[in-house]
Structures are given as C-alpha cells and as structure tokens.
Amino acid sequence: MAMTQAVEQRYTKPVLVAINKPLDEEDSLQALRSHAMFRSLRPKDLDSLIQQSRRLRLGHHQLLYRQDMPAHHFFFVISGRLRLYRLDSSGVDRTLDSIAPGDCFAExxxxADPPRYACYAEALKSSEVLMIPVKAYRDLLDxxxxxxxxxxxxYAKRAVTxxxxxxxxTVQNARDRLIRYLIDLLPNGAEEGGEVELPLPKCLVASRLAMQPETFSRILADLKSNGLIRVNRSRLLIxxxxxxxxxxx
Amino acid sequence: MAMTQAVEQRYTKPVLVAINKPLDEEDSLQALRSHAMFRSLRPKDLDSLIQQSRRLRLGHHQLLYRQDMPAHHFFFVISGRLRLYRLDSSGVDRTLDSIAPGDCFAExxxxADPPRYACYAEALKSSEVLMIPVKAYRDLLDxxxxxxxxxxxxYAKRAVTxxxxxxxxTVQNARDRLIRYLIDLLPNGAEEGGEVELPLPKCLVASRLAMQPETFSRILADLKSNGLIRVNRSRLLIxxxxxxxxxxx
DNA sequence: GCGAACCGTTGAGTTAAGTCAATTGTTCAC
DNA sequence: GTGAACAATTGACTTAACTCAACGGTTCGC
Known part of the structure; x- marks a missing residue:
C-alpha cells in the first residue's frame, strides 16, 4: 500500500521541464537526417519540424515522461541512452526497452487515440533528446x-522488432531467454562471434528478461565457467x- | 536430434496449395472493406486488389506458411481462426498470436527486406483467408x-499491441501473467466484468503465456475455487x- | 579522500513451476 | 457408433528460479 501511494505520488510530479538548448549545432542532428522517418523529408520541411521541436538535456535517472500521461510529443535520441519501463500496481519496475542514439521512441x-504514453521513459545516463510535437509530424504527413x-x-520494422x-x-526458461537475448545483441546474428555491450545495467537486463538479478548473475557465471562467454563488466565476448x-x- | 530432423522435414513439404474459390461472394468480403488498411481505398482499387488475390480454404490444422519462407503474400481472415507460432531448434512449439476473422496478419x-515469414501460420479450425500479393498492395501505395x-x-496500432x-x-510469475491476459480479453478493459472466450485451446494459451498446460490448468482451478472466475469450457466468466x-x- | 549508495556476486533455504504419469472427457475419423 | 487421438485435469515428485541475507567492488557526492 505504501508502495502504491509512492507510485501515485510520482504521477503528480512535473516532468518534461528539462532545460532546452538552441538548435544551432547542426552536426549533432546529422543522425536525425539519416533516420528512416526523416531522411526523405525535403530540407525545408525537416528544418521546419526541427524548429517546432525542442532539444532536451536529461540528467542521470531523469524522468522524461510517465505512463498514462497525454502524449503530445515523440522523441529522437541525440546522445546518451534511455530506457522504457512500466510500474505495476505493487510498484515493481519492469524494463521493456532501451534506446540508443539515432533511435526514435514513442513515435x-x-x-494513438487518445495518445497516452504506454510506459515511463527515463535517461540511463546524461542524455540529449529531440522532443518532436506529434501534431507537427502528423501535419507534415497530412x-x-x-x-x-x-x-x-x-513502423513496419518496429512491429517486426x-x-x-x-x-x-515465450521461451520458458531463464537461461534460454538470456542466451537468445545475447545472440540477438551480436550485430551479425549468430554467424560469427564478437564482443557485445549490454545496453542496460545487468539488473535491468534481468528485469527485461523477466528474471531476478541473482538469477541473471548465476546464469552468466555458469556460461562463463563453461567457457561459452567471457565477461568484462558490461562487455561480453561471445x-x-x-x-x-x-x-x- | 530426431525432433530436429522432423522439423527440418516439415520445411520441405509444400504449402500454400489450398483450393482457391471464385471471389464472387461479395458479402463475405464486407469485413475486408471496413478494415483500417482497406476502407479508404477507392472501390476500383480495392476491386483490383481483390482480383489479384486468391481466396484460400484451410482445413483444421492446415499449415498456411512456414517460418523463414519467402513472404510474397499477406493475409486477411474471412472466417475461422488461425494461430502464429514458432518452432525452436529442439522442436518446441511456441504460440505467439491468434487471429480472428476481420484481422490481417503478416502484413x-x-x-521487410528480404521478406520472410517470421513464424508458422496454421488454421485452428476450418478457415477462409484472402491471400493478398505483397507487391500488389505496395504498388497501390506507391x-x-x-x-x-x-x-x-x-501499423502504428500493431506496434502498440x-x-x-x-x-x-515481462511479468515474472505465471499466475499474474495469466490474470493480465484474462483482463485484456475483456472487451471493456477492467471496468466491468463479463464472459470471455479463450481465443485458443487452453494448452496453446499456456504456450502463449510461457507456461506448461498443467500450470495453466492449476492456476485456473485455483482462481475458480477462490470464486474469482467461473469456467465453462473455453468460456470464462469474470x-x-x-x-x-x-x-x- | 572518505563514506554512503548502489551494483553485482555468492550462499542457503524456500517456493513456484516444471516433469512424469495416470485418468477422464471430447472430438473426430472411419 | 465405436475406437483412436487428443485435450484437460489431477497427483506425486523434482528442479529451476525466487527470496533473503551477507559481502566485495565501484561510483558518486561532499
């Protein structure tokens, strides 16, 4: 109960109030121009869209939006890293996705009708995002x-992902889910090995894979002892x- | 190993060879005309799309396509019910979705590039689907x-779903996953109760929720004994x- | 530079869920 | 209609994963 109250209290805190910066640094928006959603836009239209957007700087663990909040904007990650998560009624935090620079989220x-965020979004470290008004993008399409x-x-790619x-x-045991997750982190699929970096702290990868941090740690230790992986902090060699x-x- | 071989053997069997029927029964395509993907199409264009499509009749348990097969068509369910599933390397069958009349799948x-089906699709009972050439629909959009x-x-709705x-x-225990699943089956969300029909046989709902059929059965029995639900075959009263x-x- | 938080790991004990097996009820093909 | 296959349930047992707790190692703020 105390937990539930804490969660509800968080709903009342203001968000989306981060300091905005002038959008004069063209270079840092290069990634935006090459994103699938924007690269076919005429320069005039893209510039107009950027003009209507705000650049936000988020600190470590800073909340960007809350689940169920009206969604008037979607986001493009310029730098840093964010995560999407949900809180259930008993306050348990379940990580659903992590977002890297060059990616969009909440797009x-x-x-959606009515447009409401389906989850929380927070910065995992100091990050910059472009906050794009949903209406501006829709008008552009219209x-x-x-x-x-x-x-x-x-959008089709997003649905496939x-x-x-x-x-x-739907894989029923924790070990196999983790292995599948690791394989998917490899850039070239399962063909050849390589070093991968966990996109989230280990305890959040565990949450993403619906297991406890202890279970995650034990499975990783076991894979390591069987010579299947080498672990160096958040970098894994497969x-x-x-x-x-x-x-x- | 024997299992693995069986799986691979299935890959070689021909599919998509069901009997096609003339498309003269206009009435049964009413649902197609009101689907989000097609309702804005001018009659001429929709008719042309339908002309290029084939209507397939599928028998109980008949396979429509295999995972990894080149995907030249997507589908609209006219009647019956289908399920999407994957087979892993050890032959375990994991149900991912069920599709009702009026829905599209593989759309x-x-x-996708290259377009390959991400899973198997089979009829759960005698069904009719419209097999729409991907190219025809793309040309229409182009x-x-x-x-x-x-x-x-x-597509946006699909991604949200x-x-x-x-x-x-990502809910960690089987009981809570099942409860969440049941709540989502209620047409009006969690506001008021009602009778829901499981869209899949119980053993496949279990697979969809990453649990064993026995576990599913026990949880349902427990909810029943606590007066939380009433069970009548595949119909549940919440x-x-x-x-x-x-x-x- | 120091202590407080936090993250990750490991151990021990418990519990939820899986496995195996037996039984009944249903569906379906012949 | 009858028997064979399959679906669902239940019991007994095993095991994977969770929980609780203790303990190093990092990071961060002051």
Missing amino acids: VMIY HNPEYAQAALSH RFHDLEIM SDPQRLIAISQ | VMIY HNPEYAQAALSH RFHDLEIM SDPQRLIAISQ
Missing part, C-alpha cells in the same frame, strides 16, 4: 502524403555463438 | 500516396475484474 503515438511511405517502412521481442519472452545456441537445446 | 512483410495514411495508422503483449510477458487485479498484487 507510434502519432496514431500535407505530404508521399512522406508516409518512409514512416510506414519504419516487437514481435521478435515477444518471441524471446566466441562461438553456435555452441551457445546448441547449449540452449 | 508487416510489405516492408501510386496512391494518400492511401499510406490508413496503412500507417494500422505488440508492445503491450511484450509488457505482459464477475469482478478489479478483485482479480488486486489478487495479482
């Missing part, structure tokens, strides 16, 4: 139907992905 | 940018959803 809100193609392609995430979570997959039966 | 393949808007709205499905799966949510802490 599906463009067509007046330039040819732009919808690019957005469509991005979410489907894939769901697929991992030398033989095929063997890892074989282990997961 | 995200329009923008030549009529104004149509993209409708597709965009549908998948995100929500993922969210349920009289007090709020109490059910409270139980799941």
Whole structure:
C-alpha cells in the first residue's frame, strides 16, 4: 500500500521541464537526417519540424515522461541512452526497452487515440533528446502524403522488432531467454562471434528478461565457467555463438 | 536430434496449395472493406486488389506458411481462426498470436527486406483467408500516396499491441501473467466484468503465456475455487475484474 | 579522500513451476 | 457408433528460479 501511494505520488510530479538548448549545432542532428522517418523529408520541411521541436538535456535517472500521461510529443535520441519501463500496481519496475542514439521512441503515438504514453521513459545516463510535437509530424504527413511511405517502412520494422521481442519472452526458461537475448545483441546474428555491450545495467537486463538479478548473475557465471562467454563488466565476448545456441537445446 | 530432423522435414513439404474459390461472394468480403488498411481505398482499387488475390480454404490444422519462407503474400481472415507460432531448434512449439476473422496478419512483410515469414501460420479450425500479393498492395501505395495514411495508422496500432503483449510477458510469475491476459480479453478493459472466450485451446494459451498446460490448468482451478472466475469450457466468466487485479498484487 | 549508495556476486533455504504419469472427457475419423 | 487421438485435469515428485541475507567492488557526492 505504501508502495502504491509512492507510485501515485510520482504521477503528480512535473516532468518534461528539462532545460532546452538552441538548435544551432547542426552536426549533432546529422543522425536525425539519416533516420528512416526523416531522411526523405525535403530540407525545408525537416528544418521546419526541427524548429517546432525542442532539444532536451536529461540528467542521470531523469524522468522524461510517465505512463498514462497525454502524449503530445515523440522523441529522437541525440546522445546518451534511455530506457522504457512500466510500474505495476505493487510498484515493481519492469524494463521493456532501451534506446540508443539515432533511435526514435514513442513515435507510434502519432496514431494513438487518445495518445497516452504506454510506459515511463527515463535517461540511463546524461542524455540529449529531440522532443518532436506529434501534431507537427502528423501535419507534415497530412500535407505530404508521399512522406508516409518512409514512416510506414519504419513502423513496419518496429512491429517486426516487437514481435521478435515477444518471441524471446515465450521461451520458458531463464537461461534460454538470456542466451537468445545475447545472440540477438551480436550485430551479425549468430554467424560469427564478437564482443557485445549490454545496453542496460545487468539488473535491468534481468528485469527485461523477466528474471531476478541473482538469477541473471548465476546464469552468466555458469556460461562463463563453461567457457561459452567471457565477461568484462558490461562487455561480453561471445566466441562461438553456435555452441551457445546448441547449449540452449 | 530426431525432433530436429522432423522439423527440418516439415520445411520441405509444400504449402500454400489450398483450393482457391471464385471471389464472387461479395458479402463475405464486407469485413475486408471496413478494415483500417482497406476502407479508404477507392472501390476500383480495392476491386483490383481483390482480383489479384486468391481466396484460400484451410482445413483444421492446415499449415498456411512456414517460418523463414519467402513472404510474397499477406493475409486477411474471412472466417475461422488461425494461430502464429514458432518452432525452436529442439522442436518446441511456441504460440505467439491468434487471429480472428476481420484481422490481417503478416502484413508487416510489405516492408521487410528480404521478406520472410517470421513464424508458422496454421488454421485452428476450418478457415477462409484472402491471400493478398505483397507487391500488389505496395504498388497501390506507391501510386496512391494518400492511401499510406490508413496503412500507417494500422501499423502504428500493431506496434502498440505488440508492445503491450511484450509488457505482459515481462511479468515474472505465471499466475499474474495469466490474470493480465484474462483482463485484456475483456472487451471493456477492467471496468466491468463479463464472459470471455479463450481465443485458443487452453494448452496453446499456456504456450502463449510461457507456461506448461498443467500450470495453466492449476492456476485456473485455483482462481475458480477462490470464486474469482467461473469456467465453462473455453468460456470464462469474470464477475469482478478489479478483485482479480488486486489478487495479482 | 572518505563514506554512503548502489551494483553485482555468492550462499542457503524456500517456493513456484516444471516433469512424469495416470485418468477422464471430447472430438473426430472411419 | 465405436475406437483412436487428443485435450484437460489431477497427483506425486523434482528442479529451476525466487527470496533473503551477507559481502566485495565501484561510483558518486561532499
């Protein structure tokens, strides 16, 4: 109960009040210009969209928005890293996604009705995001139907990714879920090994994979002792992905 | 190993060879005309799309497509019910979604590159689907940018739904996952109770929720004995959803 | 530079969920 | 209609994962 109250209290705290910065540094928006949602935009339209947006600086652990809050903006990550999570009625924090520079999030809100954020978003470290008004982007699409193609392609990819995430979570045991997660972190799939960096602190990866931090730690220790991975902080060396997959039966 | 071989053997079996029927029964395509992806299409264009499509009749347990197969078509369910599932390397069957009449599936393949089905699709009972060529729909969008808007709205909704499905799966214990699943089946959310029908046989709901059929059965029996639900075959009566949510802490 | 937080790891004990097996009820094909 | 396959349930047992607790190692604020 005390927990529940704490959660509700958080709803009343103001968010989206971070310091905004002038948007004169063109170079740092290069990534934006090459994102699937924006790269087909005419410079004039993109500039107009950027003009209507605000650049936010977020500190470590700073909350950007809350679940159920009306969603008037979506976001593009310029630098840093964020995570999406939900709180359930008993206050348990469940991590759903992490977002890297060059990615968009909450962009599906463009067509939600009523538009409300489906989760919390917070900075995992000092970060910069571009806060784009949903209405501005929608207007752009409404007046330039040819732009919808690019957005469509991005949205389809997003749906595929979410489907894939769901697929991992239907794996019934913790070890195999973790192995699947690690394989997916490899840039080239399962073909060849490589070093991967966990996109989240270990305790949050655990939460993302629906297991306890202790379980996560034990599985990793076990994989390590079997020579399947090497662990250096949040960097993992996977030398033989095929063997890892074989282990997961 | 024997299992693995069986799986691979299935890959070689021909699919998509069901009997096609003439598309003269206009009435049964009414649902198609009101679907978000098609309702804004001019009659001429919709008719042309339908002309290029084939209507398939699928028998009980008949396979429609296999995971990893090149995806040249997406589908609209006219009648019956289908399920999407994946097989892992050891042959375990994991159910990912069920699809009701009036719904589309594999439609995200329009923008996949290369387009390959991400899972298996099979009929849960005798069903009819419309098999729409990906290329035909893409051409329609390419030549009529104004149509993209409708597709965009549908794709955004799809991404939101998948995100929500993922969210349920990060719930760590089987009972709470099942309760969340049941609540979501209620048409009016958690506000008032009602009777819901499981969209899948119980053993497949269990698979969808990453638990064993025995566990599913035991949890349901327990909820029943606590007066939280009434069970009649695949129909469940949820009289007090709020109490059910409270139980799941 | 020091202590307080926090993160990650490890150990010990407990519990939820999986496994195996037996039984009944249903559905379906012939 | 009958028997074979399958779906669902229940019991007994095992095990994977959770919980609680203690303990190093880092990081961060002062």
